[in-house]
Amino acid sequence: MAIGGMAMRNELLINVTPHETRVGIVENGLLQEVLIERASCRGLVGNIYKGKVSRVLPGMQAAFIEIGLARTAFLHISDIINEKESDNLFITDVLRDGQELLVQVIKDPLGSKGARLTTHISIPARYLVYLPYSEHIGISQKIEKEEERTRLREIVINENAEYGKGGYIVRTVAEGIDHIAIRADIKFLNKLWEAINEKMKSSAPGSLVHEDLALVMRMMRDLVGSNIDQVLIDSNYTYQKVIHFAEKFIPELVPRIDYYTGERPIFELYNIEDELKKALARKVHLKSGGYLVIDQTEAMTTIDVNTGAFVGHRNLEETIFKTNLEAATAIVRQLRLRNLGGIIIIDFIDMKEAENRRQVLRALEKSLASDPAKTCITELSSLGLVEMTRKRIRESLEHMLCEPCPLCEGRGSIKTSETVCFEIFREILREARQYESEKILVLASEIVVEHMVNEESSGVAELEEFIGRAIRFQVEVSYMQEQYDVVPI
Numbered sequence: 001m002a003i004g005g006m007a008m009r010n011e012l013l014i015n016v017t018p019h020e021t022r023v024g025i026v027e028n029g030l031l032q033e034v035l036i037e038r039a040s041c042r043g044l045v046g047n048i049y050k051g052k053v054s055r056v057l058p059g060m061q062a063a064f065i066e067i068g069l070a071r072t073a074f075l076h077i078s079d080i081i082n083e084k085e086s087d088n089l090f091i092t093d094v095l096r097d098g099q100e101l102l103v104q105v106i107k108d109p110l111g112s113k114g115a116r117l118t119t120h121i122s123i124p125a126r127y128l129v130y131l132p133y134s135e136h137i138g139i140s141q142k143i144e145k146e147e148e149r150t151r152l153r154e155i156v157i158n159e160n161a162e163y164g165k166g167g168y169i170v171r172t173v174a175e176g177i178d179h180i181a182i183r184a185d186i187k188f189l190n191k192l193w194e195a196i197n198e199k200m201k202s203s204a205p206g207s208l209v210h211e212d213l214a215l216v217m218r219m220m221r222d223l224v225g226s227n228i229d230q231v232l233i234d235s236n237y238t239y240q241k242v243i244h245f246a247e248k249f250i251p252e253l254v255p256r257i258d259y260y261t262g263e264r265p266i267f268e269l270y271n272i273e274d275e276l277k278k279a280l281a282r283k284v285h286l287k288s289g290g291y292l293v294i295d296q297t298e299a300m301t302t303i304d305v306n307t308g309a310f311v312g313h314r315n316l317e318e319t320i321f322k323t324n325l326e327a328a329t330a331i332v333r334q335l336r337l338r339n340l341g342g343i344i345i346i347d348f349i350d351m352k353e354a355e356n357r358r359q360v361l362r363a364l365e366k367s368l369a370s371d372p373a374k375t376c377i378t379e380l381s382s383l384g385l386v387e388m389t390r391k392r393i394r395e396s397l398e399h400m401l402c403e404p405c406p407l408c409e410g411r412g413s414i415k416t417s418e419t420v421c422f423e424i425f426r427e428i429l430r431e432a433r434q435y436e437s438e439k440i441l442v443l444a445s446e447i448v449v450e451h452m453v454n455e456e457s458s459g460v461a462e463l464e465e466f467i468g469r470a471i472r473f474q475v476e477v478s479y480m481q482e483q484y485d486v487v488p489i
Contacts, residue, residue, distance in 0.1 A: 009229050014216055014242075015266050016235035019422055019459060021215050024272050025223075031275045033336045036400055037215035040418075044069075044105040044115055045393050046124075046212030048196060051075075051103040051117065052205035053095050061091045064114070065103060068206035071114035075103060079118035100205050102196075108394045111298055123189055123196075123210075126221055126249045127174035127182055128156070130189035134167035142172040152182075159183040163190050220245055231257045234266040263433060265426060279337045279397055280415075286330055290323040294334060296398060300343040303331055307349060320349045321356045325363050332367035341373070341392020348384040361386070415482050417451040420444070424452070425463060427486045432467040437488035439470040444484040449473045 013024040018039065025033040037043060049067040056063045064072040077091045095101075107116035123130045137156055139149045152170045159182055160168070166189075174182065196210045203209055213221060216238055231253070233239040239259040246254045260266050267273050278284065284292040286308075293304040305327040307319055331346060346364075351357050361380045368375050377388035394400075402413035415423075428440055442452070452460060452473055464471050476483075 010227055012219065012223075012228055012231045013266050013269065013272065014219075014231065014233040014235075014238065016216070016233070016238045017422070017425065018462065019425070019456075021238075022267065023215060023219055024267060024270070026270050026272075029270060030333075031270055031272050031337065032333060033339075034272070034276065034279075034397065035215060035219070036397075038418075042214070043394055044108050046105065046218075047208060048102060048104045048121060048210040050200055050203045050205055050207050050209050051101055053097055053099045053101070056091055056095055056097055058090060058092055063091060063095050065101075065117055066206050067103065067105075067115070067117070068208065069109070069115065071109060073103070073105070073115040073117045074113070075117040075119070079106070079116075079120065102200055102209070106393065110392070110395060111399065122169075123192060124171075124221065125185040125189050127171055127177055128185045128189065129169040129171065130186075130193065131167040131169065132165070132193050136167040136169075138167075138169040140170060140172040140174075143170070143175050148175060152177075155179045155182050156186070159186050166190070166193070216242065217245060220250070228253070229256060232260045232266060232269075233257070234260045265430065275337070276397075276401075279334070280402065284330065284334060286323070286326050288323055288326050290327065292327060292330060292334065294338070294340075296338075296340065296396065300345060301340045302345045302347065303334075304347045305331075305349050317352055317356070320351055321353070321360070324348045324351065324356075324360045328360055328363040329367050332364070332371060335390055336371055336373070338397045339392065339394065340396055341390045344388050344390060346386040346388065348380065348386065350384045357384075414480075417447050417481060418455075420448050420482055420484060421451050421456050424448070424484055424486060425459065427484075428463060428467065428471065431486050431488050432469065435488040437469065439472055439489055440467075441487045441489050442471060442473050442484065443476045443479065443487065444473065445479040445481050446475045446477065447481055448484065449475050 009028060011026040013026060015022040015024075020036060020038040023035045024031055025035075051065040051067045051073070054064045054066045054072050061077040063075050065075050067073050075095075077089070077094070080091075080094055101119060102121065103117040103119055104121050105115045106118050109115050120134070121132055123132070137153050139152055143149055143152070152174060156168050156170060159179060160166070163186065168186075192210075199209050212218065216233075220242055231242070233242060236259055239257070242257055243254065246257055262269075265273075282293060282295065284294060286292070290308045291306050293306065295302045295304075305324060307323045327348065334340070335344070348360060351360070357380045361377075364377065364386065368377065371390075374391040375388060377386055380386050398413060401415060401419050403416045404410035405412045405414045424442055424444065428442070431440060442449075444452070460471055
């Protein structure tokens with residue numbers, strides 16, 4: 001298979017193992033975003049549950065809802081009724097303890113917080129999002145031509161006449177699509193909603209009623225369109241599933257989907273493994289010699305811009321301006337890559353010239369325009385500070401891959417034993433391809449070895465069968481949790 005990756009503009013790299021699936025979004029040869037889903041802990045966003053009110057909180061205009069998870073989920077009054085109505089009603093007017101209701105997850109549990117819920121159910125398909133409790137017909141703002149917006153709205157109204165209920169949002173990928181494809185989506189969504197209602201009736205409170213698609217198929221449904229030049233998948237099973245999906249819903253994409261069989265691991269094509277390591281670091285180096293310092297806390301994320309070794313060519317103001325301009329682009333990439341959300345404070349280096357401040361802010365806004373997450377930014381203050389918010393619906397990369405370090409009492413973080421185990425699996429595959437040996441010895445810390453021989457024992461057995469060699473483990477008491485060596489012997 002000819003990869004031709006370096007010449008490609010936008011690519012999707014999909015790395016699949018029995019334990020986790022990783023998707024890298026690469027734009028112009030540079031990793032912009034990575035999504036990770038583990039078999040032991042799938043994301044909940046989009047899932048629909050039969051919830052039960054466990055406690056109403058009048059002072060917060062909210063309620064805790066039991067949906068069968070370890071922590072109760074959170075439902076605010078604005079996610080139950082229209083915001084205009086919420087000004088005149090109390091949560092006790094619409095909810096009571098023990099009440100059962102259909103809810104959907106809109107934010108995964110984050111840190112110590114439970115999942116965020118809504119009763120405004122929305123069910124996505126390829127071209128439409130179905131809103132069963134609404135009559136609104138909306139068109140994606142990215143479809144700009146008024147005649148196309150009108151055409152799509154009329155198609156939806158006409159094709160939905162048979163069902164006569166519910167509203168829809170027409171997705172960006174529907175631009176130019178004929179009425180037959182839209183009719184198929186409407187039919188599918190209405191049948192799915194009927195099935196959800198039937199299951200709701202027979203389900204116990206706290207039960208999952210509808211589960212959203214797994215990560216790869218979700219990406220194909222939501223992200224992949226004409227702007228994707230190539231999709232590379234390193235699992236034949238997943239590749240066949242994606243091809244089947246594409247043949248049915250995105251036939252024009254089929255020639256751009258490839259099964260990757262190269263010797264190098266797929267995530268090494270663009271140094272993605274190195275980029276992931278850098279994305280867990282506190283300091284980010286800029287090409288000019290400057291650097292960013294990113295500190296993530298539960299309350300907010302702060303980003304400090306520094307000139308570092310960059311001294312410029314003319315004067316101090318030019319040096320600061322050039323560093324801030326480069327930092328503006330780098331910051332947006334780090335926000336996507338690390339999946340940072342909530343309140344973000346950016347401390348640019350102070351600039352004297354008002355025009356320089358304006359250009360830096362415009363550069364930040366221009367870069368944020370390509371970020372799929374919703375953002376809102378303030379003007380640059382006289383101190384060089386920009387306050388912004390970025391919508392977050394899932395855990396950040398650091399929270400997903402790391403855990404509080406027991407050696408520093410939670411002031412830092414280290415990779416979990418599970419993350420280290422998966423790294424070892426990939427290293428074993430790499431070593432097995434490169435070297436002939438009778439067996440492979442893994443040297444690691446006690447907690448990692450215990451995780452390998454207990455929780456991951458079946459994975460180890462499958463890997464032994466795949467590489468045709470025995471894998472042995474040896475505890476090294478001097479090794480920290482992230483340290484390991486894989487030795488062919």
